[in-house]
Amino acid sequence: MFHSSPEPRDLAQRLVLGEAGDAAGPAATAVAVETVCCTLGNDLKRILGSGGISSLLTRALHLAQRDEPLLEGVRVTAGPEGCFTGLADALEACTDEEARVTGSSVVAHLLALLVTLLGEDLGLRPVRKLWPQVASSAMEIDE
């Protein structure tokens, strides 16, 4: 199962780190997680529709909440302002490392869902397209 394997977690953390850039702290991580999810969602919306993306994000969040109880209060939103509400609040009291692991969990489950439903080739294609450097470095490590 891709869900329980280390690849999506590793890839998710790389994506979140990459989006956070030089910014540090839980708030920056929350923004980075939102950016990754919204960017992926916007790209996939063309194919899957907004309903499809909303379902995927809801499911990914649900799975992440099982692993990370801190995310319990987070909700999926369907507005231009972002994908989630309550994410920054949920990560507020975390250390940088905790915030990165917890926040990335949502992204990891989203990636795993895409791979489960669409296969690795199609499911991770948006990642390769949107973050080519992150994707290629992750693949080099896998190989």
Next chain:
Amino acid sequence: MTQERKASIEKLPTGVPGLDLVLGGGLPEYSFTLIAGEPGTGKTTLAQQFLFENATPEQTGLYFTVLGEPAVKMLRYQQQFTFFDSRKVDESVRFMNLTDDALERGLEGVLERIVQEVKASGATFVVVDSFRSLVRATATIAAPTDLQNFVERLAVHLTTWEVTSLLVGEYEHADKRGNAVFTIADSILWLSQAPDNNSVVRKLQVVKVRGQAQMPGLHTFRITDDGLQVFPRLSLAVGGQKRETPSGRATTGVAGLDEMMGGGIPVGDSVLIVGPTGTGKSVLATQFIAEGVRRGEPGVLVVFEEHPKEYLHRAEGLGFELSEMVREGKLEALYLRPLDLSPDETLYEIREAVRRVGAKRVVIDSMSGFELALAPTFRADFREALYRLVGALTGVGITVITTMEAAQSHEEVRFTPNVISFLADDLVSFRYIEVERALKKVVAVVKMRGSQHSKEYREYEITDHGIEIGGDLDGYVGRISGAPYLATWEYVSGLPQPPP
């Protein structure tokens, strides 16, 4: 207008084996085709086969999904088919979801979006799936005239932009009447499926295709890992071979039988071998096919009742190395046992095997197995299927032997409920008789069209080397009764028995 000034319409391959033949060469370019049918009939699969067959980085395709099957599911399942080349996704084939446009802005929004995307991408092919869902979703906000207007504008726009488009829609037959989409569409492909006892039969009909002659009628199709495959109602041509009038004799591999048949089977004849179980019909078929290969005439063995491995193994017991012939590509053993075959599918399989090995001889063992392999709905057409099958093969000079199990009767050959002996040029009958309290086997050549043949009953044995024909039961009378007796002096001479 002269021929040269007419608009030239290129026909595009559909990517569905057999469908281009039914369409009369393929789908006309820039045409507006409706793929209609009930759920689960393969409409989406057909549309995607077309798109993946034709779309290239230079001539791209847009696949619009609207409200029907969720895109995530459609992609998940369609990528399992071998034609789905994921490398083409985004590069040559772009999937786009119009659900939001349909829900927020109705038909006008959908049309605007399609026009905008076609313009931006320069797409050559467009699929809208499912068109019917789109109509249903906008029914509350759109009048029927809006729909007609929408379809007309869409059709005109796509054609003028030199786009070949497919509209996928769930329809029932009753929906055809007075439906603008059906009127406007240049081509309509209707897919259906019907359960029939324990089998399901799928059929495709080209309801219309403008500007070219399609093959009328219902054609069966199957959905496999490779997508749809259509089996056109044949057509008596086998593998592109020309019809020919053959000459000469095909020896059976049984010297005595060849002699009874005036030197063998006339090439291109259809021979029916009838007889009760255990009389050696399959043995003769084996000898015939092996003899052909030995003489440089490749063969196809169509087995319905047992696996070819067992069949070939049994042949080896008689000294015929059929497995070796298969390995050398001189013989193909086809196993057609599924219980939901259509005659055209069977014919297609045999035709392809004939083409692959360049067969000159075909054995169908047996006719009752063939009938059983067909879906029940086709059994009523069994005679017609046999007629087309045998006609297709013998028409190109292939000699065909068909075996048939029959109860002991010399008066007629029946395959319940139809008489089928008319299908055979030549009829060879095997049977048991009782002679002096022993069971013996006899063979007779009952008929040969346009050829002299033996009128005798000849005894035969099935030996370790196959069938060996013996004498003609000289001196016995009443052979047709199945219990002949030695003729008496009175019977032969008509005079009283002389005293000893």
